[in-house]
Amino acid sequence: xxxxxxxxxxxxxxAGQFVWxxxxxxNGTNAAFLKKYPINVWPTLLIVDPKKESVALRYSGGATVxxxxxxxxxxxxxxxxxxxxxxxxxxxxxxxxxxxxxxxxAIAYEAAFAxxxxxxSRSGRAAESLVFALALAHDQxxxxxxxxxxxxxxxxxxxxxxxxxxxxxxxxDLKEDDPHRAPLLDxxxxxxxxxxxxxxxxxxxxxxxGLYETLIGTRASMKDEAGATTLRQEWATFLExxxxxxxxxxxxxxxxxxxxxxxxALKQPEKAIPMLEQSEKxxxxxxxxxxxxxxxxxxxxxxxxxxxxxxxxxxxxxxPRKIGILRNRSDLYALKGxxxxxxxxxxxxxxxxxxxxxEQRSEALLxxxxxxIATM
Amino acid sequence: xxKLAIALLLALSPALALAKEVLPFIDNDYGRALKMARxxxxxLFVDAWAPW
Numbered sequence: 465x466x467x468x469x470x471x472x473x474x475x476x477x478x479a480g481q482f483v484w485x486x487x488x489x490x491n492g493t494n495a496a497f498l499k500k501y502p503i504n505v506w507p508t509l510l511i512v513d514p515k516k517e518s519v520a521l522r523y524s525g526g527a528t529v530x531x532x533x534x535x536x537x538x539x540x541x542x543x544x545x546x547x548x549x550x551x552x553x554x555x556x557x558x559x560x561x562x563x564x565x566x567x568x569x570a571i572a573y574e575a576a577f578a579x580x581x582x583x584x585s586r587s588g589r590a591a592e593s594l595v596f597a598l599a600l601a602h603d604q605x606x607x608x609x610x611x612x613x614x615x616x617x618x619x620x621x622x623x624x625x626x627x628x629x630x631x632x633x634x635x636x637d638l639k640e641d642d643p644h645r646a647p648l649l650d651x652x653x654x655x656x657x658x659x660x661x662x663x664x665x666x667x668x669x670x671x672x673x674g675l676y677e678t679l680i681g682t683r684a685s686m687k688d689e690a691g692a693t694t695l696r697q698e699w700a701t702f703l704e705x706x707x708x709x710x711x712x713x714x715x716x717x718x719x720x721x722x723x724x725x726x727x728x729a730l731k732q733p734e735k736a737i738p739m740l741e742q743s744e745k746x747x748x749x750x751x752x753x754x755x756x757x758x759x760x761x762x763x764x765x766x767x768x769x770x771x772x773x774x775x776x777x778x779x780x781x782x783x784p785r786k787i788g789i790l791r792n793r794s795d796l797y798a799l800k801g802x803x804x805x806x807x808x809x810x811x812x813x814x815x816x817x818x819x820x821x822x823e824q825r826s827e828a829l830l831x832x833x834x835x836x837i838a839t840m
Numbered sequence: 841x842x843k844l845a846i847a848l849l850l851a852l853s854p855a856l857a858l859a860k861e862v863l864p865f866i867d868n869d870y871g872r873a874l875k876m877a878r879x880x881x882x883x884l885f886v887d888a889w890a891p892w
Contacts, residue, residue: 465887476862482885485873486865489890497870503888510886514877536885543883721892752892785892 465507465526467714468668472529478536483514490783495821502564502823504600510562511539522558523589524596528668531622538586550580554590561593566601570594588623595630607634608648615655620662625671628655629678636685653682669706673722676702680729693730700726707739713746717753724756733763744776751780755789758796767800784824787817787833798840807840 469475487494489503500517501510505524509532513520521539542555557572573594580587591614598607611631618624632652638645659665660675676699683692703723710716720736720743727735737760744753755777761770774793781789790813797806814833817825865887866873877884 466889470863470865470887473862479863480882482883483873483877483880484863484865485870485884485886486867487870487886487888488868489888490892491868494868494870501886501888507887507889510884510888512874512877512884512886514874514882514884517874520883539883539885750891785890 465532467710467712467718469527469529469532474529475532478533481540482511482536488783490785490824492783492821492824495823498823501562504564505596509535511535511543513543519559519562520555522562522593524561524593525626526668526670528622528666528671530666535589538589548579550576550584551586553579554586554593557590557593557597561597566597567603570597570601570603570606573597588618588621591618592623592626592630595627595634599630599634604634604637605642605644607631608638608652609644611635612648612651612655615652619655619658620665622665622667622671624655624659624662624665625667625675628652628659629675632656632678632682636682649682649686653679656682669703670718670722673699673703673706673719677722677725696726696729700730713743717743717746720753720756724760728759728763731763733760736760749780751777751785751789755781755792758792762792762796762799767796771796771800784817784820784826787813787829790816791833803840807837810837810840 487497487503489498489506501519507526509521509523509527510519511521512518520542521535523535527535542551547555553572553576557569557576560569560572573590576590577587577594580590584590595607595611595614598604598610608631611627611634614627615624615631618627632649632655635645635648635652638648656675656679659667660672660679676695680692680695680699683689683695700723703719703726707716707719707723710718716739720739723739724733724736727733737757740753740757740760743750744757747753754773757773758770758777761767761773771793774789774796777789778786778793790809794806794809794813797803797809810833814830814837817830817833866876873884873886
């Protein structure tokens with residue numbers, strides 16, 4: 465959003481209508497904010513009533529300029545206008561989701577739908593939020609089923625991408641002997657493809673890339689390797705065209721991680737090197753380009769180059785992401801046969817993870833690091 | 841497209857130190873932003889993001 469949305473002059477007229485706050489969730493100074501407003505989806509957009517310090521609106525995921533304009537209008541109305549029963553339920557659901565109560569939030573989103581008129585203007589956002597809350601509550605069966613039911617209601621709108629793709633991901637997570645799995649996969653795969661192909665929907669390139677990722681994952685999970693490869697090639701071509709349209713280095717670099725993923729999946733990691741070297745020049749303080757270069761070199765078997773790039777990333781990294789960079793470094797030493805340094809580096813990752821503020825610390829991650837060290 | 845916590849490695853936005861934002865964002869200071877919103881009597885918009 466920083467590359468494409470917050471730089472759009474169409475938003476200038478909103479500058480004085482809100483106070484604008486950017487929270488880097490990796491930055492330890494935001495621990496108190498994260499305790500009050502836990503974030504588990506990036507980005508998450510909030511509109512907060514400053515007097516009550518309560519969330520009037522929560523939107524999980526990125527937004528295009530038209531989407532953001534609608535969210536801003538909605539948030540203002542929800543704070544100041546008279547609310548319908550459906551709107552009140554939606555605000556309550558957003559509050560529960562903010563508190564990390566995903567199952568309860570899903571019930572409240574359902575209540576909003578039950579109270580809403582057929583032409584409810586917030587049905588798209590509510591459908592996205594409901595399906596996503598169900599996914600986060602690990603209720604994959606209901607997530608997939610509700611996505612399939614709600615898709616016709618959001619078809620042809622930007623909410624269709626999140627409803628179809630999140631639902632498809634949930635359907636793929638159902639047990640293979642679940643009788644609902646195959647029909648839900650079929651319905652939601654078609655819905656995702658239909659949304660991807662609908663050029664009239666004002667989706668961001670990022671959204672369309674996400675649809676490709678989900679569709680590829682679905683084909684791969686069905687052991688349709690030929691279908692997955694065809695889609696990966698289509699995805700890479702799409703991403704190259706989107707990156708070429710970028711008017712700034714930031715806009716081009718948005719597609720770096722997507723392209724890296726596509727090239728590695730296509731077993732062509734060398735294709736990622738020139739763009740990542742360019743990004744490292746364009747953003748010399750950003751840890752992402754060298755971290756991604758390390759992944760590309762690793763996939764090419766160039767472990768010494770990967771370690772050098774990983775070292776540059778490590779110098780610039782901070783917050784929880786630094787743990788992943790240290791883990792990658794440990795893996796690289798292991799691949800080189802240096803078991804002793806691999807173990808020491810993994811211990812360093814654990815030590816660093818334990819030093820993070822509670823809000824940035826993941827017990828599951830700590831457990832997995834300890835388990836890994838025990839085997840080294 | 842939304843991303844779950846488990847999808848960290850596929851996350852999207854790079855740190856954009858050079859981005860020219862048209863909106864006057866306050867960086868990483870909730871207390872200051874909250875106070876300003878109360879004083880101006882306007883809602884607080886929050887973009888919770890990560891640099892990966």
